[in-house]
Amino acid sequence: MTNERRANEQGAEDAERHTVDSPKVLKALSHPLRLRILRHLGTAGPATSTTLAAALDENTGTLSYHLRVLEGSGLVEDIPERSTGRERWWRGVRGLDIRRPPQGELTEAERAMSVELDRMRMEEDVELARQFTAGQAESEGWMRGSRSLTHLTKAELGAFHDDYLTLLARYAHGPEDAPDDARPVLLRWFGLPAD
Template identity: 35%
Template sequence: MSDEQHDGIRPFKPVRRLDARSLRGLAHPLRMAVFEMLTLDGPATATGLAARLGENTGTVSWHLRQLGRHGFIEEEKERGTRRERWWRVVEETREVETGEFREDPGTAGALSVYLHELVRQYCTRVTDFLTEDWDGAWRRASTVSDWRDLRMTPEQLAAFNAELLEVVARHTPPPGAEPGPGALPVIVQIQSFPRRPRSALPEGGAS
């Protein structure tokens, strides 16, 4: 799977496939929250992030250094001072092959944290949108939808996802492109996965 929670689909960006060490470096609830804020809202300092998260500045600063150590973010030296460091996200597309980590006791826990936090962030973004005050044009243009009548093989599902990513890529502007009048950042969340029919599960719940 591609970790496009933060970046969108940009074929012109370098692709980084996370290994066990980098996955463990990212898989922490607060660290992922910090990383998400930097990705969605741009560079920030430990002080600014701590205020938004309701956390101690020293704690946030430590997590920023860990993200930097693992190559997820970098210091914006031209903007920082001796007392205040600014951090920005390293521009790249991150890929996580979950099958590589599920059977490894050393990384299974980190993978679980990473995936659960990822899904929580997805849900929070949708909830925030639904509770915020948006005008009618944005409400009509947006959608929160699902489809349940599809039947696919693994190969068909992979091809389906590839087509969706191609559509997102076509609508992703190159770096430095100026947005059109009235344009706002748009988040696209694509979640497609198989579901076992209830008739295929044992009595009493999921397997």
């Protein structure tokens, strides 16, 4: 691949991504069932409230309500060409760069939601770390990880984070456009001062 073609593809990928940092999105994400819905749509692909209810062992009315909340916050969208009559097909919105709103712009209730979302995500991350430790040897190369220590300025840490997001976008596939031999893979990155 030529450098020009790579640059053109990178520009197209960047154009498809957009940053979301509203309290409305934070509120939508701070519910465990909505996180499960997003995970299911991200791994299994489009679904109706009926197929989601069966997959997540929830009732259809509950799923419909939470899908509307996710739609209102721009995290899921319906697929009009697949929907018929009362049956709506849903998919996760691709290309979102979800960022936390600045703490100073959040109300006390929104800060509490942010703390709850962090708690839920941390529980999930700890469980993923356990799974990684337990299953890496038998994963046949499907589990990869890296740990590192380096010295960075605050600006360099910010640039590293942005480069990481660019790298994720370059390799991003949804369930509908993934190669046949692809599997859903959970990726995590965080950096924090060591002193």
